[in-house]
Amino acid sequence: MKAYIFPGQGAQFSGMGKDLYEFSDKGKQLFQQANEILGFDIAKTMFEGSAEELKETKITQPAIFLHSTILAKMMGDKFKPDMVAGHSLGEISALVANDTLDFADGLQLVSKRALAMQQACELEPSTMAAVLGLEDSLVEAICADVEGTVVAANYNCPGQLVISGDVKAVELACEELKKAGARRALLLPVGGAFHSPLMEPAREELAKAIEATEFKNPKCPIYQNVSTFAVTDPAEIKKNLIFQLTAPVKWTQSVQNMIKDGATRFIEVGPGNVLQGLVKKIDGSVETEKAVH
Incomplete structure (x- = not known):
C-alpha cells in the first residue's frame, strides 16, 4: 500500500516551485490563483526570494503548502494514495490531496494559521529545541520537572524529539537533558513555541476558521498528528486539526500505525526529503521515494 506524506515548516528553499510553474499550464x-487568494505575489x-524572506512564517507555510498541493495535482492519475499524513502544516496539504x-x-486556512501563529509568537518570547539520543519518556519527565512551560512538541523518530516552550524553560530543559546524556539539545531558529500551550491564542483563532470551512469525505484515510490513527470522518478530522496547534506532532506513532495498517511505500510530496529520512529511521524495511510530476 502507498502512503503519501507531506512536509511541514523547514523544508522551504529559494527557487521552490519554479519548475512546477514552468512545467504546465495547470501549475x-x-x-496565479494563490496570488489572488493571498493578495500578494x-x-x-x-x-x-532570499532564504531569509522564506523563513517568515506567513510566507513559509503557504509556500510549502503550495509546493506540495500543486505537485500532487500535477501528478494527475499517478497520484493514487491508500493513505496520507502530513507533518504539522503538512496535514493541511494532505487534506487537500485526499479531497x-x-x-x-486549504490555502486560506494555511494563511490564517500562519498569521495566527506569528501573532501568538509575538505575545511571549518562546522557542523550540531538538533533542537527540534520549528515550522519549526521559525527555518528557525532564520537561515536566522544569519550571515554566516546556513540552515535547515533535516526536520525529526514535531518539529525535523536539521540545517547545518559553525561552527560559527550554534553555533550562536543554541543560538538564545534556546532563542526562542527550547527544545534542540544540535551540532551533524558529519564531516561537509551536505545538505547545503557548499556541492557545492561535488555536482559538484558527478554530473559528476551521469550523466555518467545509470538510468533505476524504478519498482515503488520513493519519493525523494528534490521533495517529486512520481517520475518515470529516467532523473528527476538523476536531483533530484544531487541537494540532497546541498538541504534539506524533509523527513516529503515525508512521508506525500506517505500517501496521499495510503501508509498504512512503512517497514524500513537496520540498525536501526530511520525511523520507524520518520514515527510514522509524522502520528501515519500508520503501521511500520522492514524488515527481
Missing part, C-alpha cells in the same frame, strides 16, 4: 494557473517570493478540502479553502 501556472494554481500559482507569493510565487515571486518562492521563485526569487477533504478544496485547494482554495
Whole structure:
C-alpha cells in the first residue's frame, strides 16, 4: 500500500516551485490563483526570494503548502494514495490531496494559521529545541520537572524529539537533558513555541476558521498528528486539526500505525526529503521515494 506524506515548516528553499510553474499550464494557473487568494505575489517570493524572506512564517507555510498541493495535482492519475499524513502544516496539504478540502479553502486556512501563529509568537518570547539520543519518556519527565512551560512538541523518530516552550524553560530543559546524556539539545531558529500551550491564542483563532470551512469525505484515510490513527470522518478530522496547534506532532506513532495498517511505500510530496529520512529511521524495511510530476 502507498502512503503519501507531506512536509511541514523547514523544508522551504529559494527557487521552490519554479519548475512546477514552468512545467504546465495547470501549475501556472494554481500559482496565479494563490496570488489572488493571498493578495500578494507569493510565487515571486518562492521563485526569487532570499532564504531569509522564506523563513517568515506567513510566507513559509503557504509556500510549502503550495509546493506540495500543486505537485500532487500535477501528478494527475499517478497520484493514487491508500493513505496520507502530513507533518504539522503538512496535514493541511494532505487534506487537500485526499479531497477533504478544496485547494482554495486549504490555502486560506494555511494563511490564517500562519498569521495566527506569528501573532501568538509575538505575545511571549518562546522557542523550540531538538533533542537527540534520549528515550522519549526521559525527555518528557525532564520537561515536566522544569519550571515554566516546556513540552515535547515533535516526536520525529526514535531518539529525535523536539521540545517547545518559553525561552527560559527550554534553555533550562536543554541543560538538564545534556546532563542526562542527550547527544545534542540544540535551540532551533524558529519564531516561537509551536505545538505547545503557548499556541492557545492561535488555536482559538484558527478554530473559528476551521469550523466555518467545509470538510468533505476524504478519498482515503488520513493519519493525523494528534490521533495517529486512520481517520475518515470529516467532523473528527476538523476536531483533530484544531487541537494540532497546541498538541504534539506524533509523527513516529503515525508512521508506525500506517505500517501496521499495510503501508509498504512512503512517497514524500513537496520540498525536501526530511520525511523520507524520518520514515527510514522509524522502520528501515519500508520503501521511500520522492514524488515527481
